[in-house]
Amino acid sequence: MGSGHGHALYVHEHSFIHRMAPQAKLLAAIGMVASVAITPREALWAFGIYAVAVAGLFVASRVRLRYLFVRLLAVAPFVLFAFFIPFIASGEKVELGPFNVSVEGLWGAWNILIKATLGASVSILLTSTTEIPDIFRGLAALRIPALFISIATFMIRYLELIIDELGRMRIAMTSRGYDPRWIAQARPIATSAGAMFVRSYERGERVHSAMLSRGFTGEMPIFKQTEPTPAQWAVVSMFVATFVAIATTALVVT
Amino acid sequence: MILGMHAPDGFLNPGTAVVTGIISLVVVGFALRQSREQLKDKAIPLAGVTAAFIFAAQMFNFPVAAGTTGHLLGGALAAILLGPSVGIIVVTIVVVVQALAFADGGLTALGYNVLNMAIIPAAGGFAVFRLLRRVFPQNAGGVIGSTGVAAWASVVMAAIAFSIQWLFGASAPVPFDTVFGSMVGVHALIGIGEGIISALAVGAVLASRPDLVYGARDLDRTQLAEAKVGTRAFVIGGVLVALVFAAVVSQFAVDNPDGLERVAEDTGFIDSGEDHSLADFIFADYATAGVSNEALSLAIAGIVGTIVTLLVAYGLFAGMRESRGRDPASV
Numbered sequence: 001m002g003s004g005h006g007h008a009l010y011v012h013e014h015s016f017i018h019r020m021a022p023q024a025k026l027l028a029a030i031g032m033v034a035s036v037a038i039t040p041r042e043a044l045w046a047f048g049i050y051a052v053a054v055a056g057l058f059v060a061s062r063v064r065l066r067y068l069f070v071r072l073l074a075v076a077p078f079v080l081f082a083f084f085i086p087f088i089a090s091g092e093k094v095e096l097g098p099f100n101v102s103v104e105g106l107w108g109a110w111n112i113l114i115k116a117t118l119g120a121s122v123s124i125l126l127t128s129t130t131e132i133p134d135i136f137r138g139l140a141a142l143r144i145p146a147l148f149i150s151i152a153t154f155m156i157r158y159l160e161l162i163i164d165e166l167g168r169m170r171i172a173m174t175s176r177g178y179d180p181r182w183i184a185q186a187r188p189i190a191t192s193a194g195a196m197f198v199r200s201y202e203r204g205e206r207v208h209s210a211m212l213s214r215g216f217t218g219e220m221p222i223f224k225q226t227e228p229t230p231a232q233w234a235v236v237s238m239f240v241a242t243f244v245a246i247a248t249t250a251l252v253v254t
Numbered sequence: 255m256i257l258g259m260h261a262p263d264g265f266l267n268p269g270t271a272v273v274t275g276i277i278s279l280v281v282v283g284f285a286l287r288q289s290r291e292q293l294k295d296k297a298i299p300l301a302g303v304t305a306a307f308i309f310a311a312q313m314f315n316f317p318v319a320a321g322t323t324g325h326l327l328g329g330a331l332a333a334i335l336l337g338p339s340v341g342i343i344v345v346t347i348v349v350v351v352q353a354l355a356f357a358d359g360g361l362t363a364l365g366y367n368v369l370n371m372a373i374i375p376a377a378g379g380f381a382v383f384r385l386l387r388r389v390f391p392q393n394a395g396g397v398i399g400s401t402g403v404a405a406w407a408s409v410v411m412a413a414i415a416f417s418i419q420w421l422f423g424a425s426a427p428v429p430f431d432t433v434f435g436s437m438v439g440v441h442a443l444i445g446i447g448e449g450i451i452s453a454l455a456v457g458a459v460l461a462s463r464p465d466l467v468y469g470a471r472d473l474d475r476t477q478l479a480e481a482k483v484g485t486r487a488f489v490i491g492g493v494l495v496a497l498v499f500a501a502v503v504s505q506f507a508v509d510n511p512d513g514l515e516r517v518a519e520d521t522g523f524i525d526s527g528e529d530h531s532l533a534d535f536i537f538a539d540y541a542t543a544g545v546s547n548e549a550l551s552l553a554i555a556g557i558v559g560t561i562v563t564l565l566v567a568y569g570l571f572a573g574m575r576e577s578r579g580r581d582p583a584s585v
Contacts, residue, residue: 009357026354030361037362038268071357089427108426115264116360123357132287132355139354147286147298152347154302155309156355162303162310190451192460193326197307199333204303211299220298 009071009127016235017061017129021228022138024236029126031240035247036118041111043250047118050243054121057239063128071124072117084111132156141225150220158203168198258361259294260352260367269360270423276364281373282346284570285339288521301336305344308332312348328385329375330408334401334469335459338380338569345372361531366419370412377569384470384572393477394460397470402453409445410499411562413437416479418559430555442500446493 017025032054039046058065086096088104096106130138136149136156169192173179178188208216228236266274289301308328328348333341349371352358359367390396416463417434424433459467464475 009355018441033263033361034268037271037360051503085426088432102427104427108424108428109370109557111425112262112264118364119360120262120357124351125362127355144285145286147290148343148347150298151301152351154299154346155305155351158303158306159309162306163313167308186447186450187443187454190454191458193311193451193548194455195462196310197304197455197459198463198466200302200303200307201463204300207299207303239411 009124010062010131011067011128013062013129015061015129016232017057019123020232021141021226022130022237023141024138024228024232025126025130026135026138026142028236028239029122030241031236033119033122035240035243036076036122038114039250040254041114042106042254046246046250047114049246050118053242054118054125057125058121061125061129063125066194067128068121068124071128072120082109082116085109085112130223137225138181146220148229153220154207158200162196162200165199166192169196255365260349260371261363263360265360265363266366266419266423267425270419271362271365273365273422274419278365278368278373281377281570285342285346286509288339289327289337289343301340301347304332304336308344309348309351309572325447327371327375327409327412327449328452329372329412330379330401330405331449331455332381333376333380333569334404334452334456335467337468338377338507340468341376341380342373342570344401345376348372362501366416370415370419374412374415374562374566375408377566377570378411379404380563381569381572382407384389384569387469388489392473394464396455397460397467397473398453401469402449402458404449405452406442406445406449406492406496409441409448410438411565413441414558414562418555418562419450419554434554437566439500442496446496449492449496454476491507 032050036050037046039050055065058068085108086101086105087099089102089108092103093100094103094106127135133153133156136153139144140149173188173192308331311326311328311331329341329345332344335341338346340486346368349359349368353361353364353367383400386403387396390399414434414437417430420428420433421430456467456469460470464473464573466469548552
């Protein structure tokens, strides 16, 4: 998360996906991921089509696939969990090399693996082609309560500042020769967390009075909205419709 | 383990995702309305900056033992410092932004991620905190002690909630006993770190700005200065209780190896993927498969589920009663 200005995962490129209005992109991402989530795991062909479609979108977005794979490592802990399922699950057993694993467990593991990977890929595509302020604009256009969005915007604005401040506290501690390794030594860490809360809260109060002095009335200014073009709606509806159709077919067939 | 991170898409079945999504929406909407009354326009910058603090705290590792680290979940801490409704909103925003803007956690998993990582730790943790405040002495030591136990309990409650969701929405035939035993057992241990760090953090805030601790608003400065905390005795006692709890609960995970063998012969079960009636779609029967004493599991799930739900509801409404009764500007 060290890449500068609050758009941690954003990859600067020029593509129709980057230019697309954020609310359209959000709806497309949610529609696609929801279709993947309801697809029965036995419909291997459906997941094949999804994977090709998502990969195609990545190529179209000009975000390098290598970037996708690096980011996918974030879901690796769950992959690890899925890997254990065939061994601890019940049901009919099959020989798989030297192991005796559960058939149902293998299906369960496959189900989590493929859906987690596809879902995370769509999320990564969304975040790598949309700057964070645009995501909030999209949410505002989708009628998410303004209070929620305003708080989230403030959070992003002050996040790196606070992370850096915590980092500086850490460096100050280690440079004085203290490197706690056991939970019994947790007091300095917890105390710095407490100090950090007081600093954050007081910063919030200062920001609030600064805003009041600049004429803040309790309402955040309305975001400048970009309406999706008809062409963008067409692309989004086509993709979502295709995904929903595949999911429905898969539900009916299996 | 699992709660420390955000569940991806497809982890629980679609029916569970929808039901938990609706519950989360209703509770967060309720908390939003409540906190608007409580905080007025001050809410925006204050909640925003403290949300950034919780976000940062989740990235901030603390030592567990010899080089391994854990990190704070922060739900109970946020609720005790800010009150349950603002606490819920702050942690919900952290979880939602992590999914939408940082691709951390599945979009269709948001329902149960928000429920397990924001609502249950914040509201449930605050409920335990409030109940303990009545038992513990009315001074800084009592607040810090209650925070420690409440933060530990918040992690355990989240693990219980996940196990019960698994009962309804399992995506693989891992029996409820195994999931409950290992999830709750592991988190009873992980929660020790959460409890110690949260308690000490609240102690540090009490030492410098006691007026910022929502959970200690009823105490004045003389009461706060009154007693020092017997940290050492408290920590040792707490760790022992948590260890015993973890040991008892994890018995569920291992008590019944024969059950797996027995079900292996029950071939009728394996074809369960064939029928897609609506009931199967919403409630997977995986979680009770391979459990020798199904009634006992269900009873445990029912009892602990009810307790967690009651505590969460108590936390939500306790916050509302307090905020009505007091000066909102003091938060």
